[in-house]
Amino acid sequence: MITRDDIQVRLDSLAKPVGSLGRLEALAVELALASRALTPLTRPRRLVLFAADHGVVAQGVTPWPSAVTTAMVETILSGKASSTALATAHGVDVRVVDAGMAQPPREPWPQHFNAHPVAPGTADLSSGPAMTEDQFDAAWALGETEAKNAVDAGHRLLIAGEMGIGNTTAAACITHALAGIDADTATGSGAGADAAMRGIKRDIVAAAVARLDGRTDKAALAAIAGFEIVAMAGFYAQAARQGVPVLLDGYVTTAAALIAERLCPGTRAVMIAGHLSAEPGHQAALTQLGLTPVLEWQMRLGEGSGALVALPLLDSAGALLCDVARLADIGA
Ligand SMILES: Cc1cc2ncn([C@H]3O[C@H](COP(=O)(O)O)[C@@H](O)[C@H]3O)c2cc1C
Ligand SMILES: O=C(O)c1cccnc1
Numbered sequence: 551m552i553t554r555d556d557i558q559v560r561l562d563s564l565a566k567p568v569g570s571l572g573r574l575e576a577l578a579v580e581l582a583l584a585s586r587a588l589t590p591l592t593r594p595r596r597l598v599l600f601a602a603d604h605g606v607v608a609q610g611v612t613p614w615p616s617a618v619t620t621a622m623v624e625t626i627l628s629g630k631a632s633s634t635a636l637a638t639a640h641g642v643d644v645r646v647v648d649a650g651m652a653q654p655p656r657e658p659w660p661q662h663f664n665a666h667p668v669a670p671g672t673a674d675l676s677s678g679p680a681m682t683e684d685q686f687d688a689a690w691a692l693g694e695t696e697a698k699n700a701v702d703a704g705h706r707l708l709i710a711g712e713m714g715i716g717n718t719t720a721a722a723c724i725t726h727a728l729a730g731i732d733a734d735t736a737t738g739s740g741a742g743a744d745a746a747m748r749g750i751k752r753d754i755v756a757a758a759v760a761r762l763d764g765r766t767d768k769a770a771l772a773a774i775a776g777f778e779i780v781a782m783a784g785f786y787a788q789a790a791r792q793g794v795p796v797l798l799d800g801y802v803t804t805a806a807a808l809i810a811e812r813l814c815p816g817t818r819a820v821m822i823a824g825h826l827s828a829e830p831g832h833q834a835a836l837t838q839l840g841l842t843p844v845l846e847w848q849m850r851l852g853e854g855s856g857a858l859v860a861l862p863l864l865d866s867a868g869a870l871l872c873d874v875a876r877l878a879d880i881g882a
Contacts, residue, residue, distance in 0.1 A: 675773065722736040799825070
């Protein structure tokens with residue numbers, strides 16, 4: 551296992567004054583640690599976009615109807631979403647996965663979205679558990695499979711993204727429950743909630759988490775999560791098992807990262823935080839995981855967009871460790 555010291559020794563041996571690349575060197579250390587390699591690769595890489603709907607949307611927690619989830623998946627598939635434009639710009643393979651639950655009768659979970667509407671989403675978390683433990687397990691397994699398939703296909707860096715109208719309410723519940731912040735701080739405006747809507751959302755978040763009585767086990771997390779969020783948690787856990795780094799996006803992906811670390815301690819070791827979302831609870835979630843975001847650009851979109859914008863900096867950090875000569879090689 552390589553250590554922080556090993557990486558620092560390598561950085562300091564390169565043909566440049568010690569420390570002269572500033573924060574890029576800190577990022578190189580993070581990338582090497584997460585990759586468990588002194589010469590980490592960032593290519594090929596894949597973005598897996600998990601889509602799902604949320605029953606809590608019925609309570610007026612977002613200005614957008616659930617139909618926008620499917621409309622955006624179609625836009626993503628056409629390559630015309632923010633995420634897909636950025637993925638194309640940066641040479642990222644994209645997969646779109648329907649994390650929704652086909653029911654009843656229970657059909658196999660779709661492995662790939664084929665321009666059909668996203669399968670039915672979670673139950674309304676304001677009036678009962680969002681999903682059963684069986685559904686939690688199925689969503690987790692879906693994410694694990696996606697990570698395994700990506701690694702088997704040769705990908706060396708993985709990004710999870712999400713599309714799910716209403717999912718910042720689930721993310722707020724998870725962050726309130728797992729990162730020790732109050733419901734008000736955990737609740738942001740998501741995709742554009744105004745002050746009144748944000749108030750409704752905060753009260754729903756507070757009540758849903760209060761019902762857990764301090765429990766944060768799988769059953770408790772199933773009550774407040776979303777299918778795409780649990781799938782991303784399984785994705786991260788599997789990536790960690792495979793020793794492949796993951797670049798986190800914003801508030802919603804970090805909520806998934808909190809679940810992964812809670813249920814599979816140590817998953818955090820492969821995580822790099824792409825950016826700090828404008829959602830007010832994101833900083834606490836990153837702090838809980840011990841992560842420092844690459845960018846602070848007031849982005850608040852999701853779809854993996856913040857991770858994709860940070861990605862060229864990760865490429866730069868990797869190039870430094872892989873391609874720069876050593877002082878000893880140039881006789882200096
Ligand atoms: C057109 C559109 C594109 C998006 N792309 C990502 N999101 C983001 O907004 C949603 C979460 O916000 P809330 O919880 O407030 O609904 C998620 O779908 C997330 O990915 C979008 C939202 C919209 C409207
Ligand atoms: O930071 C995020 O992940 C985010 C913020 C707003 C809307 N959707 C996602």
